[in-house]
Amino acid sequence: MEQLLREMQNSKTDQDSLTMLTQLVAALRPAKPEDHVTAVNNARALCYLLEQHSEYRDSLRNAFFSLLDNTRQVNLYTETGILLNESFMTAVKRRIGAKILPPTVNAEHFSDLLGVIFHKRSDYLWLEAIPHEVWYEIGQALHMDEVPSDKVPPHIRLQQLEAIQVLSCRISAIGLEPEVIRNHPDVERFESPFVRLNAEVLNYIEKYRHDLTARQTPDEDHSHLLVLLEQCEGIMAKVWKYASKNGASVSLTYHLLRLKQHIDRMKLLFELVDPTAPQGEPLIALFLSLVKAENRKNSVGDVFRENTELLALQITEHASHTGEHYTSESRREWLDMFRSAAGAGVIVGFMALIKIKLATAHLPLLLEAFAFSMNYALGFMLVHILHCTIATKQPAMTAASIAAALPAPGSKNLESYSKLIELIVKVIRTQFIAIMGNVLLAMPVALGIAWLWWDRLGEHVVSPEKADILLRDLQPIAGLGLPHAAIAGVCLFLAGLISGYYDNKALYNKIPERIAALPLLNKVIGEYRSKRLGQYIEHNLGALAGNFYFGCMLGSIGTIGILLGLPLDIRHITFSAANLSYAFAGNDFNLPLLALGWAAVGVALIGATNLITSFVLALSVALRSRKRRLRELKPVIGLLWKRFWQKPIDFIIAPKLQAEKSDE
Template sequence: MSLAALINQLADEDTSALKTLSLVIDWVRPRPQETIASTLTRMEQLEAALTESLDVHLAVSSRLQSWLDNAQFFQLLSGLGLYSRRGFFKEISERLYERVNPAPADRNNVKDVLFLVFNRKGDDAWIHEVPDEALLKLLGTLWHFSPPALERTRIRVCTQILNAIEMLSIWVAAEELEPNILRLNPRVVDRESAFVALQRELAAFVQSYVRGLQDEDEIHLDHDHALVLIEQCRDEIARLQRRSVTAGSTMALTHLLERLSQTLTRIEHLLDILDPADKEKRTRRSIELFKTLVQASAERHGVRTLWRDNLRLMSRSVAENASDHGEHYIAGSRREYLAMLASGAGGGLIIAFMALIKIQILQLGLGKGVETLWVSLNYGLGFMLIHMLHCTVATKQPAMTAASIAEKVEQGEHGRANARKLAELLVRVGRTQFVAILGNVAVALTVAFAIGWCYTRLEGVPLISTNRYDYMLAGIHPWQSLALMYAAIAGVWLFVSGLVAGYFDNRAAYLDLAGRLRQHPLLRRLLPLTLREKFASYVDEHYGALISNFVFGVLLGVTGYIGYLSGLPIDIRHVAFSSADVGYAMSVFIPGVEAFAMFTGFALLIGGVNLVVSFTLALNVALRARGTRISSFPKLIRAWFQVVRENPLALLYPPADPRPEPLPDNHPHPEAAEAGQPPSDVTDSSPSTEGNR
């Protein structure tokens, strides 16, 4: 459409206010392959044309003024862009119905008008690129009001903003009676919370502001105290989020806390828009809100956006618990490093026997279904045993460590961490993974070889058949088989098992599983109090880990059977079991050093794929769950190389633990300090003594 055609349509008396806004946005909207500069040029052309055509300009302003006199802003301000109180499934069903059979739009409802005007895909993107000054100038040109009309509109809009603020504050205060919040903090019913205090403060502010609108001489309250209470509410939400990690969370609770945060942000935004003392801030915050509402309007009926947001909430309710456990899987000191090596070695020892049991099951000639059942039980129960004996399967670590890394990234996005600290964490994670795999692989391969060699010498026949020997070695060869693809499938199952662990740990906390088991009627009859306490505490602490290990084993066991039933090339390869297979195969025919090293390298290559796939998926989910991302990979890589250059050995072995600095002569001896006794040469009244204590 040309500019002249646009002006002609705007001059038409039959053109409605909605049509006017649609025509203007259609004119300035960037065409395909255009930049925002083209939009700014057309905005300037439209402003110049309206300025030159005074009749058209007055007709447009009058038309929009008449519409604005009846426009309703409440639903726009109090609902659009905030999570629904109806929950995910109710919301998604209504959105799907709206797409099939949309409700008629209310042309006096600004929420509906915004949706009708910004109705193209990508409108939310380009509107954010328009500079605030240009957008403000365009809106000022369209709404060229007379002073009386401007004052009437200001009072009407302010009144609706005040209504929205008061209603939002009531919702915030009412949320503390939700059962989920009462479970996390039962004391809210015994004391006045920040949520209730905020509602009372805002109610007084609204009444005072309304009086100020009616009488200019009336001095109304400022909103500074309300802003302080909003920060206190945010602190309370942060405490509830931290409490939910240990007390258990649900998708509904995470949704509730997110909605509370969004509502507080909206209240703060509206208060800033009403601030009479700072015109520049009012203008800036008004444009910010306008752009935010345009984006929310574009996503109003979008199922994909709703699904993505709720998937993030679901991920967070699982990932929060994983990050709480993640630090235990990152060795910092040499003592922790050697403990991880021993733990990995213990896991490798058990895996060697699990691989032996699997070999015997496969050589029994059972039917595929029965064989899969026994193999799955072998895997699942074996992994549970490894955990119960405090040993480690190296590839189970990424799901936990990724959540811890995501936590550091989230902190970094708010300036509380930096690339250097994150790089140091990655180095610690890398060497912890290395030593755990070293323990798994070295012991599994060595023990498997020893068992196979001893069996052959004692029985006079090899432990495995020739066909099984060829199958085992060919199965881990990266270019003679699909070993690396199968390793990637195992990596996916490792990632899934991490989610399972987070979910069930969270579920145990949410249900207060320990308390339930302590008071369970059957257990009270079977176990004395001391054993019941120990059993309840153990199950509560290890519930997620035990279930995830069993689920992981079952997934490994049934994958090959799924491939058999479907006729697709689907199977798994796991580094520890591949190492054990190499050991058993080599015990039949002991090759040269080169062949031995080559197949060991193949097993390690499988381990690399296991780790990369599981870690990448787990980190992606953890980052999405926290709504953050690694903003600068080049900066992080440079920091990582700097850390490595300073101490290359730290990639594989931790530096020496820092020695404690010697205490000054006037510092109390630790034993004396613990006993509450001052050192013999210092009196109690000495200021330095008090400081040292």
């Protein structure tokens, strides 16, 4: 490192400066990006060398200023780390293309040179691991106060001012997008801060440039510009609040995300151009964000995350509202859930029979997949229409409610988790009674159907060979019961997202109002019934769509597995329970007790896998959409265990409320 600093004194060209800075970063870079101790030690070693040798810090400052003075930085401030005005697919294709055929380095743009200096894709990891106090030590060791003001290239400040002007124009343009105006009509009025911002920024920049040209210290006050930016953020909050009630589109969420990024970057630049403001913190924040953005500029995964995070929040919010109906507060609600689940168990008993008979028809593959899908889809939709409940649909809905109940980030007070603990207890007991309702009715109904079939037709519903296949499918490992149950869990998770998406779509596109106002429908069934139909669609479109697509996924996965030559299939606890009854009947209502016991264990494990898979996936998405992490649930484990030992019966049976006791 010292040798590089010594050689840097002989740098005469920008290329020499670039080479020396690249080698210096290579010397600071630890062998492994997760080796944070080495990163900090290397940074402190650089501080020591700069503090001890004035010629070293002079050469490092000169090399850095030389690159800044001879390059353009506007695109660095206005594009790096900020979403471009491009469609989702265009962004994906552009990044994939850059991975396959990287673009050439433009020596006139500092953003390209930054990518050369920090060329390792993991550089941002060890840079972020260096504490801010160490960065302050590096800044102090450079002794920027030793640099005369006339030696600092004015080009750097002019580039920052130009970047502020570009950001201002883009903020005004995004704020006046039709999608934004639709959700907040007052935006297009002349008093809108988006309209006023651009004019005020132009006046500010003109005065600032005049002071720089006259070699005067700029003293322009930008506080009124910060007020305008805060007003813009206030409008953003109102737009999102309106969208939370009336639905959001991908386009709207993309505009809001870009708007937030532009405003945040503009605030940061205002701090940098203010000669009276401390430069340390904003400079560190800008540097780290720029390096991270440069390292990850070709990441396709980031495009998916950035474009879907806000919309995922909206979708999971709708799922959260639905999930509130899957938690039982009182004994009465708990019993209502059992009755609702029992109704679904009865329907599934017949659906399982139809599935078995369709399989024995040996239809062509595509027709068979269609028939299976329609059996599942229409059956699940019937379950919803009759106000019944499929227990395995609960985790995808309740996960969003649990994520919403998390205490504020950084909360150390365990008491703040009490609300969350009680919610989880309610979810567990409601899930338990729903499973019981499904299984305890699906099995006897299927057994009753099988007995009637044998009594009336003189033959069993399934042959002994088919019964053996059904029993083998329940085996967790040999019959691939657990992997196939996990696939069903993924389908359950996707169905939850689809439900939230269609709920959001119904609100955003005003589908209920449009149905109620449809002239032909009003003529056929009348205005009152049209309005009632619209209201029903508003509250049930998501659930119906989720059930339909869930049925299609369950019905077609086995066929997809055959076409691909892969052992793909699904196992669902309620259908597995019904199949166990049909297999029992196929063996002439006589199975060894041990075989029956192992089959029951298989059904239980399939159910656990269904629930755990869908719940973990749904919870991770709900947490990520709120910028939270799974590790924040760590305190919940101990508190939940403590709550279990205090009153374990609450995890199974809902308590009677005072009103219920008085009714008795």
